[in-house]
Amino acid sequence: MEHHVVRNPSRAIWLSQNHILDTLLSYRSKPQLALKFFKQKRGIVKSVDAFCLLLHILSPSPETCQAARNLLNNYLLRDSCYSPRVLVEHMVELEGRYHLSSDSRVYSYLLNSCVRANKVKDAVDCFKTMLEHDIYPWVPYVNVLLTAMLRRNMIDELHDLHDEMVKRKIYGDCYTLHIVMRAHLREGKAEEAEKYFGQALDRGMKLDAAAYSIVIQAACQRTCTNLACKLLKEMKDMGWVPSMATYTSVICACVKQRNISEALRLKDEMVNSGIPMNIIVATSLIKGYCVKGDVTSALQFFYEIVEAGLTPNKVTFCVLIGWCSKIGNIEKAHKLYCQMKLMGIQPTSYIISDLLRGFLKEYLLEDAYKLFDEAVEHGIANVVTYNVLLSWLCVEGKVEEASNLWDKMMNKGIVPSLVSYNIMMLGHCRKGCMDDALSVMNDILKRGLKPNAITYTQLIDGFFKKGDFKHAMDVFDQMEYANIAPTDFTFNTIINGLCKLGRMSEMKDMMNKFVERGFIPTSMTYNSIINGYVNEGAINSALPAYKEMCEKGISPNVVTYTSLINGYWKSNNIDSALKMLNEMKNKGFELDEIAYSALIDGFCKRQDMENASKFFSELLEKKMKSENIPCDLPTYTTLIDGFMKDGKLSFALDLYSEMLSQGIVPDLILYTVLINGLCNEGQLENARKILKEMDGNKIAPTVLIYNTLIAGHFRKGNLQEAFRLHDEMLDRGLVPDDSTYDILVSGKLKG
Secondary structure, eight states: OOOOOOSOHHHHHHHHHHHHHHHHHHTTTOHHHHHHHHHHOTTSOOOHHHHHHHHHHHTTOTTTHHHHHHHHHHHHHSSSOOOHHHHHHHHHHHHHHHTOOOOHHHHHHHHHHHHHTTOHHHHHHHHHHHHHTTOOOOHHHHHHHHHHHHHTTOHHHHHHHHHHHHHTTOOOOHHHHHHHHHHHHHTTOHHHHHHHHHHHHHTTOOOOHHHHHHHHHHHHHTTOHHHHHHHHHHHHHTTOOOOHHHHHHHHHHHHHTTOHHHHHHHHHHHHHTTOOOOHHHHHHHHHHHHHTTOHHHHHHHHHHHHHTTOOOOHHHHHHHHHHHHHTTOHHHHHHHHHHHHHTTOOOOHHHHHHHHHHHHHTTOHHHHHHHHHHHHHTTOOOHHHHHHHHHHHHHTTOHHHHHHHHHHHHHTTOOOOHHHHHHHHHHHHHHTOHHHHHHHHHHHHHTTOOOOHHHHHHHHHHHHHTTOHHHHHHHHHHHHHTTOOOOHHHHHHHHHHHHHTTOHHHHHHHHHHHHHTTOOOOHHHHHHHHHHHHHTTOHHHHHHHHHHHHHTTOOOOHHHHHHHHHHHHHTTOHHHHHHHHHHHHHTTOOOOHHHHHHHHHHHHHTTOHHHHHHHHHHHHHHHHHHTOOOOOHHHHHHHHHHHHHTTOHHHHHHHHHHHHHTTOOOOHHHHHHHHHHHHHTTOHHHHHHHHHHHHHTTOOOOHHHHHHHHHHHHHTTOHHHHHHHHHHHHHTTOOOOHHHHHHHHHSOOOO
């Protein structure tokens, strides 16, 4: 037998591939035979040209187009295959070589198979190659690719690809419009989505209800409710019923703009269209009522939806409990909380925190701690919950309790936030414990947290309040070195601190530097400056600051007027003080407690007790009517002292009794005022009772109080009692001063 030796195997393969191509071409009009032939050549490695040629033959025929799709799907699922871009190049080359007619069908199938094989990036390259060769796949298949890109968040690539299409005036269809608009919305570019919608409208594209729904969503994202409502009307005029989601978007947008009446109208329109109200709409409307300050209507609406069978969710309860707590209706907030738990809805840390704030605000400490302990026990309490209680304790001056709570939080494995550290620092600064405050700062740095402007500003304020100018400014320098930009709060704190310390010339220099850095002084800034001059007794320097403030268009407020009135009182310029008071009233400002206190103090110093009593009565009536709480201790002290000095002892004692009935506990200053007044009036027995009352309230009497009592008994000739009081003073560990010995020698209290 004669053996044929193949001297060049690669040439044999080439001849074999040519044979396959020629045979396939002979079956151009018989695609089923072409497919059969291709499948029969198993074991023979077929070239990419053969594969692409077969696709060209199969795709146009209705009988074999599905076979073409199957071949592509299987091919692209293989690990080793040519990239789709290469397939396009080969298909284009074959068209030229064999004069094949270009059919976008085969390219559409290729694009679709790429997406199905999860080769989206290859599909993008493939489509770009098609565009380079002026091949335009069918729009539905392009939309499949664009949708896949949107799902994979390939937003930038999607826009680039779409721009390439638009350059070639390929605008796609309405579904293309949907995809591109959704892409713009996903990246927060609602205006771009609206613009694209307008362009499609101008091109005469036939839009559908979905396109209107998306552009309405875009308008709502920008809270352009007028545009959203206009588009909603257009949609309805075209005979389309907006979906629940569309109505929900517009209603929520109206609520955000506080247009609750329009939101309610749309809610009724939605329900009348046969679309039931959902809990998102209901919760949004409830929040809308609350934001407008109408919590009563919010609660009424809540009960209506519950009665109608709508089940509230966590967000609904969170909104209502939060607002009820905020306005002080803590009883209703707690009832809602209990109702929520009965419904099997697990409270969130936000709900717990809101309710906790409400309890603490109303001083319902037992309820507050019970709620907090439950939240800790059930694992709901997080760092925010702990921060609420820490903040309240620090504001109340209970820093030691706050420190104990801090330890418990750490033991529970809850990591403190920067806010937590700032709260503790504020507590120490308010107590004047600056070493502890600095220790907190060290802990912040050790834990790798970055202190913020609030952290540094609190430290600066703490040192200023301690009168420590140097350390306050050192902290400011550290803040700048750490590249923490000072805020207006920081600048105002420094200006206020300098004014409080009477360093007015340094304040001026600092103010100029801050202004050069872009700081714009506010009423708070000028109030600090005016008050600084007033405290120095320099009303004539305070007035130019007031004038400058007004010239810059910064409106004076109650604090401004109160400082100026106080300044006029100090300089004994009563007429100007009263003139400033009238100006304040004419501008519609109501006196606050500080203003009343300044006026009462001024009139008391002038021994004008009639006007002092008049303003005190006004203050008392105002506070009881609006807040149902009594006046504060300093105001009572000022007025009692005034009546004592005016010789109206009975008025003073009646006022003291009234104060006690309000639950206000006297302090050392008031006790000193009372004992001094009683001794001056010769009521030594009543003075002795006050001393005994001090012991009952665990307030230690001072040398001054004993000096006053000893002098009073000397005047009455009660020498034995005077020396007994001297011995009692020594027993208490008090060291007599020069005044004590003057009294014992001369029987008079000097000064």
